Amino acid sequence: MAFGSATNIVATSLDSYDELIKKYKNAYANLAVLKNLGANVLHGVDATQMKILPDLRWKKFHRIIYNFPHAGFHGKEDNPDLIMMHRNLVRGFLMNASSMLWHDGEIHVNHKITAPFDSWRIEDLASECSLLFMGQDDFRIQDYPGYENKRGSGSRSDEPFPLGECKTFKFKLCHAAEKFLNVPVNIGEHLVSIHRQPRLSPFIFENGLTLQNECRRIFGGYLNHVEETFGSTSYDVHRSVVEALRLGFEMYMGSAQWRPLSGYIGILEELRNLSILRSERLRQMLLRLDQQHK
Ligand SMILES: C[S@@+](CC[C@H](N)C(=O)[O-])C[C@H]1O[C@@H](n2cnc3c(N)ncnc32)[C@H](O)[C@@H]1O
Structure with missing residues (x-):
């Protein structure tokens, strides 16, 4: 909305359109705004497989952004198996995103930096994907008017999760x-x-x-x-x-x-x-x- 146009934006969800409408009370209105502004809205997109989708296969992006990746609520967040699931999600996303970037493009991941979320070590995941860590900026929700963070899974999908201390991690292709x-x-x-x-x-x-x-x-x-x-x-x-x-x-x-x-x-x-x-x-x-x- 700040740009006044979204014709150069592709917005994706893992959920199908029907699932989104069921899970989130504002989904219908938000999707309508995106579509009216010309965004290409895609549903059922698994971030760990996205580069091979017919709609995305030949596209290159200047920015690829994933706000608060999370593999779902499956018990305590410090459980090593759950941390591995989260890390696999982020690794799969970074791996796919790295081949969808323009050569000067950037990948941004918003993420909590307090324990146990710091143990995801997303900088290490990025380097496994030939990405260079450019640095991190403070993430302040007030910088994104209209954005409401969502749990995204479980019975309280539509509720926000506590943000605490968060950063925007920025990566670019490794000009090794x-x-x-x-x-x-x-x-x-x-x-x-x-x-x-x-x-x-x-x-x-x-x-x-x-x-x-x-x-x-x-x-x-x-x-x-x-x-x-x-x-x-x-x-x-x-x-x-x-x-x-x-x-x-x-x-x-x-x-x-x-x-x-x-x-x-x-x-x-x-x-x-x-x-x-x-x-x-x-x-x-x-x-x-x-x-x-x-
Ligand atoms: C904590 S929520 C964050 C939701 C939203 N991005 C936000 O900032 O409020 C985590 C999101 O990751 C999505 N997700 C989990 N696994 C995924 C995957 N394999 N591909 C794409 N999205 C996935 C879930 O659907 C959920 O929306």
């Missing part, structure tokens, strides 16, 4: 390469500056990651839609490709502390294979179309 040496490298005919670790360790993918998955994770958006990924249509495609390679390299290096260059070269080779497969699929599609029109 800044930590590494700057090495000019030839990509095609173009000399681009990419970065290299001072020491190389053997060719390893951590946590059972496969080459194919890593390649799809890093270049998936680019492979399917260059302009949607890098935005400005004033970019020529060639520049976008070089930028994609640079960002891909930073994502690769940012995913773990020690990653060898040979791993990135493997990813580039996989990217090339995928491009060849894609061209072949396109060729066959065109041939089929051609035959249908004969």
Whole structure:
């Protein structure tokens, strides 16, 4: 409402529309305001799976915000199993959000910082997702006129929970390469500056990651839609490709502390294979179309 327009906002809930209307007395009116202002409102969105949804898959955001993530009221908040559920939710959200950001975008999470909520250690979760912790601001509810925090689950979903001391945790993509040496490298005919670790360790993918998955994770958006990924249509495609390679390299290096260059070269080779497969699929599609029109 402060912006006077919400055409550049996507607002999501885990609950379906019907569940929202049942759970919250102001849901109907709030949803109407959002829709009238042009927001894209999506329901049934699991934050830990959101990046693959057809409505979100090719979108990039400048800000992705989750106010007070919470996996539900299942006993005492200091129960280690419950803390693990909360942490899994935040990790899943950060992991998804990190691949939905513009390169200069930010993820904001509002969270309580008193015990036991401090033991979620969300900065650590962010670094597992190649995100850099930018810092935290005090969260003051009075800065958000109209916002009412809600428990969100259980029989008292529509009631507020005590806020206490809270912060807005801010994260951005880890431009990990800044930590590494700057090495000019030839990509095609173009000399681009990419970065290299001072020491190389053997060719390893951590946590059972496969080459194919890593390649799809890093270049998936680019492979399917260059302009949607890098935005400005004033970019020529060639520049976008070089930028994609640079960002891909930073994502690769940012995913773990020690990653060898040979791993990135493997990813580039996989990217090339995928491009060849894609061209072949396109060729066959065109041939089929051609035959249908004969
Ligand atoms: C403490 S409430 C906060 C609600 C609201 N964001 C606020 O600030 O008042 C936690 C919210 O997390 C949502 N949630 C829990 N698991 C989720 C998931 N996997 N994906 C998306 N939202 C989830 C719940 O539906 C609930 O609305």
